[in-house]
Amino acid sequence: MYTLQKYQGIASRHTCPSCGQMHKFTLYVDEEGHKLADNVGRCDRESSCGYHYTPRQYFLDHPEARGGKSWQDELQAEVNRRVKAPLCTIPDDIVRRSVTHSHDSDLITFLRTFLDPVVIEGLVDEYRIGVSRNRATIFFQIDKDGRCRTGKIMKYDPETGHRIKDPNTPGRITWVHSLMKTSGQLPDDWQLTQCLFGEHLLKEYPGKPVALVESEKTAVICAGLMPRYLWLATGGKSQINDRLLVLKGRKTIAYPDIDGYDDWTHKLASYPDLKIKVSTLLQQEATPEDIAAHIDIADWLIRYKTHPAAATEKKHSTAFLKAAELFPPEHHANLEAFIDEFELELWGVKMIKGETSQR
Numbered sequence: 001m002y003t004l005q006k007y008q009g010i011a012s013r014h015t016c017p018s019c020g021q022m023h024k025f026t027l028y029v030d031e032e033g034h035k036l037a038d039n040v041g042r043c044d045r046e047s048s049c050g051y052h053y054t055p056r057q058y059f060l061d062h063p064e065a066r067g068g069k070s071w072q073d074e075l076q077a078e079v080n081r082r083v084k085a086p087l088c089t090i091p092d093d094i095v096r097r098s099v100t101h102s103h104d105s106d107l108i109t110f111l112r113t114f115l116d117p118v119v120i121e122g123l124v125d126e127y128r129i130g131v132s133r134n135r136a137t138i139f140f141q142i143d144k145d146g147r148c149r150t151g152k153i154m155k156y157d158p159e160t161g162h163r164i165k166d167p168n169t170p171g172r173i174t175w176v177h178s179l180m181k182t183s184g185q186l187p188d189d190w191q192l193t194q195c196l197f198g199e200h201l202l203k204e205y206p207g208k209p210v211a212l213v214e215s216e217k218t219a220v221i222c223a224g225l226m227p228r229y230l231w232l233a234t235g236g237k238s239q240i241n242d243r244l245l246v247l248k249g250r251k252t253i254a255y256p257d258i259d260g261y262d263d264w265t266h267k268l269a270s271y272p273d274l275k276i277k278v279s280t281l282l283q284q285e286a287t288p289e290d291i292a293a294h295i296d297i298a299d300w301l302i303r304y305k306t307h308p309a310a311a312t313e314k315k316h317s318t319a320f321l322k323a324a325e326l327f328p329p330e331h332h333a334n335l336e337a338f339i340d341e342f343e344l345e346l347w348g349v350k351m352i353k354g355e356t357s358q359r
Helices: 055-061 071-084 092-098 106-111 117-127 176-182 216-225 242-247 261-268 281-285 288-293 297-306 308-313 318-326 329-342
Strands: 025-029 041-043 129-131 137-142 148-154 173-175 210-213 230-233 252-254
Touching: 092 129, 092 137, 092 148, 106 117, 106 137, 106 216, 117 129, 117 216, 137 216, 148 176, 148 216, 173 176, 210 216, 210 242, 216 230, 216 297, 281 297, 288 297
Parallel strands: 210 230, 210 252
Antiparallel strands: 025 041, 129 137, 137 148, 148 173
16 A cells, blocks of 8 residues: 655655655555655645645556556555544544634634634634644544544734744644654554535535635635535645545535636546536636635635725626525526616625525
């Protein structure tokens, strides 16, 4: 079985065969630490490079390396190993102690600049968003059966909401299970198996359409600004994999970051049974400045749903701004054209019961 090499200092990160950046490439290694090949691994620069060559792809390209085994045999062997191994989880009390309203993380401080406190409290409770002593945010991964797989700990700027990427900032990103293993709270043979962020909410909201994004922060912000969707996060472009199978049978639309449309479309083509639609909203609406800034759907929603000045520059009518709250972003262009064509004003909203309410 091959897994990504654990971080053991800068020597364990190599030069990416795609972008050429030094100390940014993580190799796949076997249980004894031996690499499969120099080009089999993942670049850490997901947005600007995105190179990810898996062992399965390598064996498909190099059948002679399997020792006579087909890729189906290799895959079945991996499935058998995972079935036999017990699922490793984080104790529930760790989550309960971390989720609190008495101590804000820096990200929650940022959210308070545009979200109602009641909305924020609901988001913290629903998504089980934790906070560390140094005000870092803990995004717990809780699966559909309520088991905590791990927690991603990230530092944010309280004024901009941007993730702190300065390598000199202590604790800018780490994992709950890693800290617990280091402190002896988890055994050395504890194995990580990830799930979607927000996955536990699938059972709670069986009728909601699902919106899939890359980052956990994006999912939380969008859930506050557009709650008609159930917002889940993969955790990054490289995490579009079998953990998405939990979405089978759910109406799902994906909102990749501005630079991720092609990558998401390509990877989701491997999961035709999921029938996940990839939104082109950002590609249609983004300015050159947006592209340079690598915006995501949360950046777009913050601008057009909470900053009237920015909307005024686009000459959006008051009627459209009110009506836009009731429709998903991919319908906004047609909605605005309809309102402008007939010079409509929004007087109120009434739910129509019956068959038409199913749309």
